[in-house]
Amino acid sequence: MRVISVIGITDSGKTTTIENIIKELKRRGYTVGTVKEVHFHNFKMDVEGTNTDRHRKAGAQLVTARGEYETDILYQEKLSIHKILSFYTQDFVILEGVRDTSVPKILTAHDIKGIEDRLDETVFAISGRISAQTAQYKGLPAINAMTDVEKLVDLIEERACGFFPDRKEACFKVTVNKREISVSLSAQKLLDSAVEALLGELDGYWENGEIEICIRK
């Protein structure tokens, strides 16, 4: 599974950008999931007076509505992105408006101020309204998702962050001079523990993310 986030202020084009990304990823044969961060303070998806709402009000801590064509699992808490991603099995997951994660990000904006407000080292491309006016900003490509989505998705394929919800799925690849060498399972476990112990305390370390270490000597 590979993950990116699309961030930017309200009405800067996040959802439109994501719609175009989803369609292009699907055209390339990938499965896609999404996570929307809702900033509206009183957000509540269920409707007053439904049976599920009555369950919740009576004290049920987790409520599910199962229909003929959908199943909605309603948690009464803000789950961590890590926990949410553990439900996904798609090839790509696109987060909308999720900022509390170190996954690579596309930043949508109206103007330069909109970029500057949210720019950080995790941003790998600019999109949204401003991309109609400029092709790059501070070395970052500005790509219009309406007219140039293939270029944007090429970049996503290159930059999206690997995510392995289950450590058992972790894949090890060690290359020496660009040639892959095989690593025994016991050596993999040893490497895994050592790398985790070394990196766990570092800023920006992302539990179950993809770790790439390059040593040149």
Next chain:
Amino acid sequence: MRVISVIGITDSGKTTTIENIIKELKRRGYTVGTVKEVHFHNFKMDVEGTNTDRHRKAGAQLVTARGEYETDILYQEKLSIHKILSFYTQDFVILEGVRDTSVPKILTAHDIKGIEDRLDETVFAISGRISAQTAQYKGLPAINAMTDVEKLVDLIEERACGFFPDRKEACFKVTVNKREISVSLSAQKLLDSAVEALLGELDGYWENGEIEICIRK
């Protein structure tokens, strides 16, 4: 985790019965979750035109809305009860209107016909409107959840079906002449495989349910 289902035709008192059960289980210190089977054919929890709805229409196969106080995971398929229960960690899960499972059931009804329409060997109690008129039917207790919820929840504590979403959590208990004897892990695994192989084909066998075998000789 322990599971029951409350079944019965529309307006027979399912949700009211469940509200009372939830409150009484909570009063006893248990955590509670619920699952509602929605029989309305065109059921759709998300609203036309929301960002999450736009993600889904663009082709996202799994969509999550994360707010400040809730997280809604929207699957676009009818998940199995087994899969749904794997999200739960509560002490009790009450299913509403779920009939495609062999968990013990409370049947709510208006009248005798309402009982007869849905009665099967998994029903351990009658409730709903008819329980105001009669105290039992064909040997099954009819209990009014509004006036006599303690009696109903005593029965639930006694009859609810154990569920272990993860086989690793399975607990083994072997008693001989009512005295528990310890079973080594390897013997447990052996017993587990043997019992599953023997029971797997039987009618009413419930994957990951609680199995109790009693041998008298």
